[in-house]
Amino acid sequence: MGRQPCCDKLGVKKGPWTAEEDKKLINFILTNGQCCWRAVPKLAGLRRCGKSCRLRWTNYLRPDLKRGLLTEAEEQLVIDLHGRLGNRWSKIAARLPGRTDNEIKNHWNTHIKKKLLKRGIDPVTHEPLQKEARPEESSSSHADILPESSNNNVTQENDGIVINSDDNSRSPAENSSSPEDSILLDSICNDELLLNSLWMDEPPLVDASWNSIIPPAAANINDDMGFPSWEENHTRLSDCQDFGVHDFGFDCFDSMEFISAHNNTLEMEHKQY
DNA sequence: AACGAACCCAACCGCCGCAGA
DNA sequence: ATCTGCGGCGGTTGGGTTCGT
Numbered sequence: 001m002g003r004q005p006c007c008d009k010l011g012v013k014k015g016p017w018t019a020e021e022d023k024k025l026i027n028f029i030l031t032n033g034q035c036c037w038r039a040v041p042k043l044a045g046l047r048r049c050g051k052s053c054r055l056r057w058t059n060y061l062r063p064d065l066k067r068g069l070l071t072e073a074e075e076q077l078v079i080d081l082h083g084r085l086g087n088r089w090s091k092i093a094a095r096l097p098g099r100t101d102n103e104i105k106n107h108w109n110t111h112i113k114k115k116l117l118k119r120g121i122d123p124v125t126h127e128p129l130q131k132e133a134r135p136e137e138s139s140s141s142h143a144d145i146l147p148e149s150s151n152n153n154v155t156q157e158n159d160g161i162v163i164n165s166d167d168n169s170r171s172p173a174e175n176s177s178s179p180e181d182s183i184l185l186d187s188i189c190n191d192e193l194l195l196n197s198l199w200m201d202e203p204p205l206v207d208a209s210w211n212s213i214i215p216p217a218a219a220n221i222n223d224d225m226g227f228p229s230w231e232e233n234h235t236r237l238s239d240c241q242d243f244g245v246h247d248f249g250f251d252c253f254d255s256m257e258f259i260s261a262h263n264n265t266l267e268m269e270h271k272q273y
Numbered sequence: 274a275a276c277g278a279a280c281c282c283a284a285c286c287g288c289c290g291c292a293g294a
Numbered sequence: 295a296t297c298t299g300c301g302g303c304g305g306t307t308g309g310g311t312t313c314g315t
Contacts (some may be wrong), residue, residue: 014284014285015283015284015285016283016284016309017283017284036300036301037300037301038299038300038301050300050301051285051286051300051301051302052284052285054301054302055283055284055285056283056284058302059283059284060283060284087304087305088303088304089303089304090302090303090304101302101303101304102282102283102284102304103282105304105305106281106282106283107281107282109281110280110281110282111281
């Protein structure tokens with residue numbers, strides 16, 4: 001019989017969001033928090049489906065989002081985590097504060113895949129590309145590439161996660177990231193507890209800690225962007241990764257200061273079109 | 274300058290898992 | 295035990311931008 005569409009198709013707007021819609025959504029969420037997304041469009045006065053609102057918020061409007069290209073360290077971390085978790089973009093994104101699964105997925109498909117191929121590494125299995133029977137490149141589906149436990153450095157978890165124990169040992173020369181980036185990467189990659197928690201599929205880390213990290217009174221609003229600077233928050237975000245997402249309540253973030261600053265930012269961004 | 278190719282990324286689509294009835 | 299609705303996830307697409315000729 002099929003499921004009902006998530007929203008009434010009639011009268012529901014699609015396509016790019018306007019500044020006006022963004023404002024409505026931001027204002028609504030900042031005043032009411034993230035409640036049931038299905039109800040959001042109606043309550044916020046938007047002609048969008050709830051799913052679209054959620055996506056817009058999580059991928060674009062969330063104030064903790066870090067814009068711009070991924071740093072070398074972040075990229076390396078993504079590669080490492082992908083080697084262990086596969087295409088679980090949301091889980092990977094949870095390890096990179098300020099990055100969304102969509103962003104990482106896009107970056108993977110457009111940049112990292114190519115980089116790995118250039119290095120002679122299969123982006124799917126994270127193994128060195130073999131001269132043998134892999135015609136053209138290795139972008140085929142997961143299923144036909146996963147090794148059958150024949151590799152000494154790759155084991156397979158019961159849920160299909162591919163683990164590389166040492167395949168990710170790239171030459172340091174390739175990683176020209178800053179010392180701080182390296183420290184960040186190392187601290188995450190070498191953290192056995194953290195990695196174990198990944199295997200357990202337990203989400204110890206956070207994708208939403210920003211809302212309490214930026215207390216309204218203490219929020220350091222940048223004049224140009226309207227958001228606290230990433231550099232400043234990053235340490236705090238990293239620190240806060242020791243807490244679960246549920247340790248932070250959304251409702252504590254309710255800054256009219258932020259709303260107006262954010263609105264200004266949005267206007268500026270939309271004017272660029 | 275004009276055109277096509279390649280690239281990038283925001284947004285959509287459809288499926289899945291979970292919770293509640 | 296089954297059904298239904300919702301949120302979330304990963305894959306895909308389409309339009310805009312940049313690059314190369």
